[in-house]
Amino acid sequence: MTTPAVEITGLVHRFGGVADVSAAVDGLDLTVAAGEVFGLLGPNGAGKTTTLRVVNTLLPVQQGRVTVFGLDVSRHATQVRRLLGYVPQQLSVEGALTGRQNVAWFARLYDVPRRNRAARVDEALAAMDLFDAADRLAGTYSGGMIRRLELAQALVGDPALLVLDEPTVGLDPIARDGVWDRVRAMRAERGMTVLLTTHYMEEADELCDTVALMHRGRLAAAGSPAQLKADLGPDASLEDVFRHHAGIDLAASGKEGIRDVRRSRATARKLG
């Protein structure tokens, strides 16, 4: 049997670790199969980012068990990090470095051997359609270019698991399409597993083989987008599926979503 890319069993996470604080993640069980694009969906506060941050070793496993390709993240954090590429929610590159320097930096952090480092950096930049802009300061890039540069940084180490936290938040529709195209192409070329969070149902529908709907730290439903929609009815959307399982409209989290967009744009402004 193939080892799952991610296996989460009984995960509970409370910020501050205090028992009477309501859990950000509350008894989550999930399995992400190797090679699939898996989407964690839900409104802000659903526990998606917290789950992701436990998987990528930024947060400790307080209760439960999390493995990445069979490695326990609590016991083998460094080995797990060797398998990961990560793009956080915020637009986060060094604006004072060129695009090439930004990618070369992560190539060094992932121990890409010196003899083929330059070629790997060029390859990652070309895959993100940034080769021509590679020697410009990243501070001069648009939001969509910064996001693609971050994908290049995450890819240069040839990760087995690519973790994307709200990869298109704050981007305009054209830039969003550009990111989706690259994620699809990477997956097709490299066969890597992609674990992403989003609160855009359209994004989940477009990109994901499997989605897990989270609400208040718990799993509300999981399956392929097509299966989840078919189970509800002939014309159901993922939005309807979410409303059915969580009892609320995802759009109700719109204010929080706008806050995220503002934060990302503010970062982009600072970089520029």
Place this chain on the structure above:
Amino acid sequence: MTSVAAAPPRASWVEPPLTLIRRTAALSLVELQKLRHDHTELLTRTVQPLLWLLVFGQIFSRIRAIPTGPVSYLAYLTPGILAQSALFVAIFFGIQIIWDRDAGILTKVMVTPTPRQAIVAAKAFAAGVRGLSPVVVLIPVALLLGVSVTANPFKILAAAVAVMLGAGFFACLSMAIAGLAGTRDRLMGFGQVLTMPLFFASNALYPIEIMPTWLQVVSHVNPLTYLVDALRGLLIGTPAHLTLDFAVLLGATAVGIWVSGALLGRLVR
């Protein structure tokens, strides 16, 4: 499809220190690249120490209120101001790590297989490089003011190493406080509280012997005192305890890197 073995590879005992050195080098290179693209900070950092030497130094030389033995007060003060500039450059360095956290950069680096200590060691290196910039301007100005500074390149090199170690330690102290404080505003507050006491409870401006006893005790546990002592010994030839000075600076920096690295995780939780 990607296939990954579940058993973690066994690392030899040399692997962790080698990884620490490699990652520190990679991150230090980024710090140098950032400085290369924007080096205005290196220039602005020289203004304040110059004012200290030109205004404070010259006035207190004329007053002759501070006993400095066979050397002039300006000569006595010059290494003190170099050490002070290293302190002032480094003590707010924690703000950079908080900015990196707020910008998502720290989070991204911490998800790579990079030891936490390498992240702070590279920042300490960057503080050291910035701490050196006032030296380049201050030494020629001191020479113009008649201060006799050594021309021995080995002593100058050793002084530069001492400045980098001192700045590195204070940067680590600042990053450790950043790990505890969590926000820029709080860190600024702590930095303001710490800077002047560290400066005044050292031998930068006056000899330890003229301090009240309690302040002498504080100055002996203050790494700035050892930095000033080393710089005076190396640059103007006053009696110094160089072995002890470098041992304290090295030890303090090593402990600082370890502690601030251990506290780094708190910033991203």
